[in-house]
Amino acid sequence: MLIHALTATNKSPLLALARRIADAGCNLSESRVSTIGTEVSLMLLATGAWDALAKLETALAKLSRDESMHLVHYRTGPRQNSSHLLPYLVEVVAADRPGIVARIVDFFSQHGISVEQLNSTRYQAMQTGAEMFQAQFTIGIPAEIHIAALRDDFLELCDGLNLDAIMDPVKF
Structure with a gap:
């Protein structure tokens, strides 16, 4: 339940x-x-x-x-086995502005990637006072997707949006 x-x-x-x-x-x-x-x-x-x-x-x-x-x-049922999905952690930091999460989720959706968890927050940078945005995504990447190509495409998107991002496998 x-x-x-x-x-x-x-x-x-x-x-x-x-x-x-x-x-x-x-x-x-x-x-x-x-x-x-x-x-x-x-x-x-x-x-x-x-x-x-x-x-x-x-x-x-x-x-x-x-x-x-x-x-x-x-009442709900048991979750289907998702052993074909590779768990990856994506972290994004940027100057805060509307639409960042929507653009990232759209990218993952277009590639058939599920967002398993998302935590995001806004904060003020201590050094400069700039309004910042930070997000952590746990995603499930289908095993047949070429990881290096996906990472390159994702980082290219982030560069175009002026986002600092990493994409690494979940290590636990």
Whole structure:
């Protein structure tokens, strides 16, 4: 069961959700917690027997009545095996301006590459005060794609957009 919760950072439901998952007899298989602005976002994947999942659904329905939290949950299936995808990490740093993420995602999409994870932020450079942008993408590159050619094309795109970027295999 996939559970997504959004709420103010001072009211993080992580403990409450983790307890309800355990109390229902389910396992917390995967989790992502992220604070963005004044909000916290939780994505949790709970697994268990059908009756444990039904019990969890009932508990989540009660919890979703809290008006200070947006809660969505639904049953999902197992992820398909993606062993044909090579995991790569892409890091980009640039002067902040609109459209950077859209251009990079468009490039990956045109090449049949999936974006598995994305973290990005804006910050002010300590030395100059310039508004900067930084992003880390974890991508899945189909094994049949020639990596050197892809890297060359990607770095050429980044040069044209005045982005500093690297593309390296994930090493863990």
